[in-house]
Amino acid sequence: MITVALPKGALLKDSVTRFAAAGLDFSAITNPNNRQLMLPSACGKARALLVRNGDVPVYVAYGQAQLGVVGYDVLQEQQRSVAQLLDLGFGGCRMAVAVKENSPYRRAADLPAHCRVASKFTRCASEYFQKLDLPIDLIHLTGSVELGPLTGISEAIVDLVATGRTLKDNGLIAIEDLFFSTARLVAHPLSMRLDNGELQDLVDAIATKNPDNQ
Amino acid sequence: MITVALPKGALLKDSVTRFAAAGLDFSAITNPNNRQLMLPSACGKARALLVRNGDVPVYVAYGQAQLGVVGYDVLQEQQRSVAQLLDLGFGGCRMAVAVKENSPYRRAADLPAHCRVASKFTRCASEYFQKLDLPIDLIHLTGSVELGPLTGISEAIVDLVATGRTLKDNGLIAIEDLFFSTARLVAHPLSMRLDNGELQDLVDAIATKNPDNQ
Known part of the structure; x- marks a missing residue:
């Protein structure tokens, strides 16, 4: 199962929109009544971790989440071992x-x-x-x-x-x-290396299916 | 003028109550509509800085605030050069x-x-x-x-x-x-050493006038 670390706060809504366009619906996480920090996607094939901006690279670097969304500012400050895959454009x-x-x-x-x-x-x-x-x-x-x-x-x-x-x-x-700085899609390097295609398909879908460009 | 660093969050209300009992009214800071981070006391003789829990020891260690209220947990974690004057008892x-x-x-x-x-x-x-x-x-x-x-x-x-x-x-x-851990009253050591009595009077008043004990 793919686990995605999503940042609380200003980047959350746009992050959820981009994953939804790529086929993973985490919209329950943006419900103001939601108190859960770990939520399955609507399809049940993936799950999201709702964590502080600064903790996204930690969960991704340790491989607890294969993918994450985080600001370039945090990546510059922490210098962790995560792969930067995409500039998502929002959160400028x-x-x-x-x-x-x-x-x-x-x-x-x-x-x-x-x-x-x-x-x-x-x-x-x-x-x-x-x-x-x-x-x-x-x-x-x-x-x-x-x-x-x-x-x-x-x-x-x-x-x-x-x-x-x-x-x-x-x-x-x-x-x-x-x-x-803008929001970036980051990945656990080893997970990308061992990927059987599932992760790459999701990354490709996030890259190409941007609701703002359609 | 005495400057007091007060912590946002769980310790704020009780901190304001204790200073009020000692003669310094910072209650404007707890007004939900307040957006100011630096506020004078009602009497105009002191001012409060509203800062993150973890930043209280920083402002006090650098002497930008002569007094501050902060949890013992933060003091243990940061090990800064501040003097612990009183155990305020709340925030256990x-x-x-x-x-x-x-x-x-x-x-x-x-x-x-x-x-x-x-x-x-x-x-x-x-x-x-x-x-x-x-x-x-x-x-x-x-x-x-x-x-x-x-x-x-x-x-x-x-x-x-x-x-x-x-x-x-x-x-x-x-x-x-x-x-x-409980909330502690901390002070800038040099400010206490150079104090002409004003700071010590305030500390004594906070120590003796505890509304919870009356």
Whole structure:
């Protein structure tokens, strides 16, 4: 039986739509009354695990799920052994450096050496500033990173920006992008290697049957 | 001005009650329509930061908040430089090892060497099994850890148990406790050292004016 790890939150609805178009109906998972974290597809031939965005690569890397949907941002941060099969196109956002609107800094390279940068994505942030040859003091936060510059705990933040609304509401401005992120279909590499055709057929169907393009 | 880091979620209501009894009214923060993450007290003499449970010790360790309320579980996991001032008594739960109800293991020491254990609290879990001299393969998950044994990604989990309802719903059973956790009042050590009396008065008021004891 194929097991698919689906991410809770913003990417869930579009993920379910794409699997439905490919023949696997997991729509019960989006029912607001659903409390189950493990659900069979309507046809009974597959099942979905409903997990946190950041846990999707874990379940796929360990082979507990053969396929998963997760943001490119999480893949970049975790660097796990999963195969990226498809860019699903939805969930677009960018990983950006942001500062206070009234800050004198307008490029990441302008930030003072050893300044504090707060982020949920400390690996992405660390690699980015290393490439700029700018030593920084990273502060790992797990939520509401936009509070960083407001409280003065950090000069800048590295965070996901979708509409820019949260930044604006908090008097922040994005000054540089690290990368653009979208939802990706990922797979357990060994499961793909040992596949008798069933997994590949599903991946092909997800690739070709995109309701947004029809 | 005193800044207090308060945790979103289960500990928030009781935290606000205890500060209110000590003279600082942050009740606006519990208004369901509140979207602000930084709020002044009703008297205007202090302010609260509304942050994730795991971020409270960060804000306090960096001195951006002089005081904070956070679960002992988080303090054990993060081992940050904050001073534990008071056991506030509420938010009681235990950190426990749990397995499937039909598992043959009834003590943590029974688990097979190198078995997989999933947890959000990997430092606590790692230290615990090290003390037992039992090598394990830790899997870090960020949520819904109860899925671990159900999906087969892990033999056991280490997680917080309050009522036991989540374990029961998922066919799991707690077999051993690591420690008992309650909410703690923590402080930035240097702020306490440089305090002119204002902070200590507030801490004393929180210690003595407990609405539950009156």
